[in-house]
Amino acid sequence: MSLMAPDEARRRILAAATRVTGSEAVPLSQARGRTLASDLVALRTHPPFAASAMDGYAVRAGDLSIGYPLRVIGEAAAGHPFSGTLGAGEAVRIFTGAMVPNGADTILIQENATRVDEHHLVPTQTEARGRFVRLAGLDFAEGDVLLPAGSVLDARRIGLAASMGHASLPVRQRPRVAILSTGDELALPGAELRSGQIVSSNAFALAAQVSAAGAEAIDLGIVPDTAGATRSAIEQASDVADIILTSGGASVGDHDFVQGALIAAGFAMGFWKVAVRPGKPLMFGTRGEVQCIGLPGNTVSSLVCTLLFVVPLIGKLLGRPGHADPGREPALLGRDLPANDLREEYMRASLHRTEAGLVATPFATQDSSIQRLLVEAEALLVRPAHAPAARAGEPCEIIRL
Ligand code: AMP
Ligand code: MG
Numbered sequence: 248m249s250l251m252a253p254d255e256a257r258r259r260i261l262a263a264a265t266r267v268t269g270s271e272a273v274p275l276s277q278a279r280g281r282t283l284a285s286d287l288v289a290l291r292t293h294p295p296f297a298a299s300a301m302d303g304y305a306v307r308a309g310d311l312s313i314g315y316p317l318r319v320i321g322e323a324a325a326g327h328p329f330s331g332t333l334g335a336g337e338a339v340r341i342f343t344g345a346m347v348p349n350g351a352d353t354i355l356i357q358e359n360a361t362r363v364d365e366h367h368l369v370p371t372q373t374e375a376r377g378r379f380v381r382l383a384g385l386d387f388a389e390g391d392v393l394l395p396a397g398s399v400l401d402a403r404r405i406g407l408a409a410s411m412g413h414a415s416l417p418v419r420q421r422p423r424v425a426i427l428s429t430g431d432e433l434a435l436p437g438a439e440l441r442s443g444q445i446v447s448s449n450a451f452a453l454a455a456q457v458s459a460a461g462a463e464a465i466d467l468g469i470v471p472d473t474a475g476a477t478r479s480a481i482e483q484a485s486d487v488a489d490i491i492l493t494s495g496g497a498s499v500g501d502h503d504f505v506q507g508a509l510i511a512a513g514f515a516m517g518f519w520k521v522a523v524r525p526g527k528p529l530m531f532g533t534r535g536e537v538q539c540i541g542l543p544g545n546t547v548s549s550l551v552c553t554l555l556f557v558v559p560l561i562g563k564l565l566g567r568p569g570h571a572d573p574g575r576e577p578a579l580l581g582r583d584l585p586a587n588d589l590r591e592e593y594m595r596a597s598l599h600r601t602e603a604g605l606v607a608t609p610f611a612t613q614d615s616s617i618q619r620l621l622v623e624a625e626a627l628l629v630r631p632a633h634a635p636a637a638r639a640g641e642p643c644e645i646i647r648l
Contacts, residue, residue: 283417289390424463489538526615
């Protein structure tokens with residue numbers, strides 16, 4: 248099979264996901280990062296009554312005349328309404344958040360009033376009718392749909408949902424993502440390394456990445472490089488996951504067992520090579536509703552491929568609109584680049600602002616095993632397949648990290 252274009256690979260992965268996850272209710276305190284499963288309707292009007300926006304006096308604007316006293320007939324504080332009705336020439340002492348009394352239409356702020364005695368004030372300013380009154384429903388009315396299904400719940404949206412009267416919210420269940428780290432050379436962080444071993448880091452990075460994308464990560468540990476172990480790990484993962492991520496063993500070397508194990512476990516192979524750098528050996532297989540993405544073992548490749556192919560899939564299972572959009576933005580190239588080959592390239596780059604615009608400068612080294620540079624990078628610069636040589640200053644596209 249020839250190399251598949253990354254856009255086509257993503258399209259096929261997304262097309263294979265024909266469902267969204269089920270819904271569940273979570274309390275507001277646990278809603279951050281979750282995805283709304285249905286449109287959210289306001290259960291109440293907010294504010295529920297006309298409220299004062301300032302400390303001062305509730306009055307009738309037509310009664311205000313500089314130097315002419317008004318009679319103070321009572322007080323209204325937040326949570327303590329004035330029960331009477333205000334008539335001509337009258338005022339009610341009022342505080343921020345208090346209900347504006349019947350008969351009043353305006354707040355004269357206390358800075359513009361002189362209290363001449365216990366029962367009288369004299370305005371030092373007039374005021375336009377309605378000034379400093381927040382009318383009932385100024386923010387929203389009962390029945391308004393304010394948060395559409397698919398919204399990702401952040402601080403702003405959780406605050407609004409609370410004001411709308413919801414104590415708990417209907418959200419999509421998190422897709423379960425099982426992570427398998429294949430490789431005889433792998434040892435856990437903190438363990439003694441035998442000769443030839445390296446620390447297995449991918450599962451930790453991938454778990455963090457998929458949780459941030461809205462999934463629940465299930466780390467199924469390190470899998471030895473044998474056909475049997477790889478197959479049984481994949482079968483075990485199929486029982487607990489919506490998505491299986493394998494790291495390593497995705498090529499077709501003598502010690503790469505993922506493809507064979509997937510086929511033996513009954514997966515239909517979609518593709519196994521994508522024209523992308525880093526990350527050419529990228530595998531995709533499906534069995535029923537379980538999707539397996541076989542990531543390359545190199546740390547940078549596995550993270551970049553997860554960003555390009557797995558995060559959109561999680562977004563689709565969560566019913567998030569725009570899930571397929573990797574969020575590219577325009578920038579200017581910070582240095583000359585040679586012509587590209589047939590693989591679309593994602594180059595780790597630094598960003599800086601200039602008068603001409605945002606400049607992205609790819610690092611000289613792009614080895615897919617170098618994690619330090621992935622952390623230093625502020626963006627991935629996207630080099631299309633077959634792009635001709637480019638000069639510093641030419642437009643380019645980036646994905647911010
Ligand atoms: P592979 O895709 O299995 O050929 O692995 C490619 C490279 O990635 C090798 O140098 C592996 O040692 C390394 N590698 C594989 N799995 C991991 C892992 N879980 N954490 C860190 N490096 C890994
Ligand atoms: Mg390996």
